[in-house]
Amino acid sequence: MKIPAFFIAHGSPLLAIEDNDYTAFLEKLGRELPRPRGIAVFSAHWDSPEQLVTVDERHETLHDFYGFPEEMYRLTYPAPGDASLSRRIGELFAAGNLSYQPSRGRGIDHGVWVILRRMFPDADIPVVALSVDSLRSPAEQYAIGRMLSPLRDEGILFIGSGGLVHNLRMLEDGGNPAEWAVDFDSWIAEKLEAGELEALFAYDKQAPHARDAVPSYGKEHFVPLFYAMGTAAKGTKAQRMFQAYQYGTLSLNCWKFE
Structure with missing residues (x-):
């Protein structure tokens, strides 16, 4: 049973408790997907030069954010x-000559549990x-995802969790999205829908407003797209x-890869 892979923006941690069009979409998506045998999530909030893979029997819930309502810190997602x-996963990484390390006891960060909880x-x-x-x-990054592609035929759901436009220094109070953010997302959409890998790999040189959408200090939120x-x-x-x-600028998007 092959399940689609996804890039899913996790937005603000408040998505865990908010009710809006995006949270309703995520809940509906979860109901409509075939039940996975397992879920593997590449998270923007676990950025490491060494490839790490969790091996815990049951996950603790990391509240890796601050300044949010107390209710947020009581939420748990005790997934096995x-x-x-x-x-x-380790065998496939080894077969691809990728060095990796098992990770025990870290817990799952909000890039993982906020979207899975919905x-x-x-x-x-x-x-x-x-x-x-x-x-x-x-x-x-794309090649690392390719190493794991055989698991798609084994009922594993892959998710890249991040944000295509994620620059916390350029958030706005207005109700309408910023034009530059829309322009960047539209360029990415055009290349994704056409399957233009080489252009996407060069997004930082070709996409409009790339430096604002994917700042040098925030690339970790964009790269889960390539893994997925x-x-x-x-x-x-x-x-x-x-x-x-x-x-105004924090992009909430979901992309499906069959």
């Missing part, structure tokens, strides 16, 4: 891990979290499932 899936609220599907390396090239894309069949064209904005 899956030792066999972690092992299988999609699969029962927390009864095994989860394995994976780090990203924002200093690698897009081609390398890599898990899909080579040449796969993407489908945009949702697009909206928070605070």
